[in-house]
Amino acid sequence: MNSLFFKGKVSYPDYELNFDLSLPGSGITALFGASGAGKSTLLRAVAGLVKPADGIIRVKEETWQHDNEKIFIPTYKRSLGFVFQDARLFSHLNVADNLLFGMKRIKTARKNISLEKAIDLLGIGHLTDRMPDTLSGGEKQRVSIARALATDPEIMLMDEPLAALDMKRKSEILPYLQRLNDELHIPILYVSHALDEVSALADLLVLLEKGKVVASGKTGEMLTRLDLPLAFYDTASAIIDGKVIAKDPEFCLNTLSFSGGFIQLPGERFKPGQTVRLRIQARDVSLATEKPANTSILNILETTVVNLSNDSEGEVMVELDAKGTRLLSRITSKSASLLKLVKGKPIYAQVKGIAVIE
Numbered sequence: 505m506n507s508l509f510f511k512g513k514v515s516y517p518d519y520e521l522n523f524d525l526s527l528p529g530s531g532i533t534a535l536f537g538a539s540g541a542g543k544s545t546l547l548r549a550v551a552g553l554v555k556p557a558d559g560i561i562r563v564k565e566e567t568w569q570h571d572n573e574k575i576f577i578p579t580y581k582r583s584l585g586f587v588f589q590d591a592r593l594f595s596h597l598n599v600a601d602n603l604l605f606g607m608k609r610i611k612t613a614r615k616n617i618s619l620e621k622a623i624d625l626l627g628i629g630h631l632t633d634r635m636p637d638t639l640s641g642g643e644k645q646r647v648s649i650a651r652a653l654a655t656d657p658e659i660m661l662m663d664e665p666l667a668a669l670d671m672k673r674k675s676e677i678l679p680y681l682q683r684l685n686d687e688l689h690i691p692i693l694y695v696s697h698a699l700d701e702v703s704a705l706a707d708l709l710v711l712l713e714k715g716k717v718v719a720s721g722k723t724g725e726m727l728t729r730l731d732l733p734l735a736f737y738d739t740a741s742a743i744i745d746g747k748v749i750a751k752d753p754e755f756c757l758n759t760l761s762f763s764g765g766f767i768q769l770p771g772e773r774f775k776p777g778q779t780v781r782l783r784i785q786a787r788d789v790s791l792a793t794e795k796p797a798n799t800s801i802l803n804i805l806e807t808t809v810v811n812l813s814n815d816s817e818g819e820v821m822v823e824l825d826a827k828g829t830r831l832l833s834r835i836t837s838k839s840a841s842l843l844k845l846v847k848g849k850p851i852y853a854q855v856k857g858i859a860v861i862e
């Protein structure tokens with residue numbers, strides 16, 4: 505049983521959170537929603553910091569709460585790593601001692617991750633002698649993540665770990681989080697209300713609204729579903745996980761393959777075999793009923809219209825299928841009418857801009 509199961513109800517005087525979720529036992533699952541949606545409360549329920557009614561909290565083979573069986577394991581006995589928005593390091597201990605502090609309660613017999621591995625994964629080897637108040641916000645947070653990881657937890661719970669950092673620090677930490685996901689098989693529950701972070705990191709997305717789970721599924725699919733609000737954000741985007749299969753040194757151009765075909769992307773830094781997550785904004789995708797010729801746009805994909813919905817005044821959001829990968833295109837209502845767009849219609853998607861998520 506290599507999965508996560510969370511069920512229960514948390515009631516406050518003016519608020520109720522209900523959840524019933526079955527999730528895979530690896531990868532990053534984002535708990536996403538507006539302020540007050542219940543993301544932190546759900547994370548706290550998993551940690552045992554609040555006790556949900558009619559609760560079942562199961563993490564892989566371990567049952568941490570089962571009300572019918574009168575099981576409730578207190579937080580300190582749950583094998584979890586909790587990372588908060590602020591790093592919460594002990595200010596009187598240097599980085600090495602901060603890291604060791606978390607490890608004291610760990611039984612050495614079942615260690616899968618060594619302290620050295622945690623230090624290496626978060627790239628903090630050069631910081632071990634430093635005191636916390638000499639570290640940048642991003643460095644502190646990397647230490648705090650390494651400290652949680654070094655306890656060799658069954659699950660990592662992260663509550664807006666990047667929210668206190670500016671964009672630059674955020675983008676410094678994202679690759680480390682991606683690395684954790686690539687190299688370890690520890691499931692990560694990641695609370696965020698920042699769509700850019702979630703689309704960069706998450707394999708799965710759980711959308712919460714006013715104490716309820718509205719929908720959950722693969723991030724790429726959730727971002728493009730027209731029955732959910734995510735596809736109507738100003739920055740509405742699709743994501744593509746592409747694999748670098750060829751380089752053209754003459755034009756410094758890479759070819760990436762994905763389920764829907766190929767994407768061409770300029771840049772020196774890509775290596776053959778590398779998987780790259782790309783973000784394609786709905787605004788950067790235009791549509792044509794015939795394959796455009798003599799155009800400067802390199803990426804033209806054969807797609808099918810899955811769904812259409814009115815967006816803002818005079819605009820339409822179109823959900824497209826590129827052989828299993830979803831894309832969005834935001835066009836004017838007039839263009840949608842001229843192109844006679846209907847569900848199931850084959851259409852060429854011209855991708856004008858692609859951002860690499862790094």
Ligand SMILES: Nc1ncnc2c1ncn2[C@@H]1O[C@H](COP(=O)(O)OP(=O)(O)OP(=O)(O)O)[C@@H](O)[C@H]1O
Binds near residue numbers: 541
């Ligand atoms: N201890 C508490 N007592 C009473 N109400 C609470 C308590 N903790 C949380 N709440 C309420 O529960 C609701 C959900 O809070 P929660 O912190 O889970 O939301 P969130 O989605 O994480 O929001 P944010 O993004 O702002 O952190 C809020 O309306 C909050 O006021």
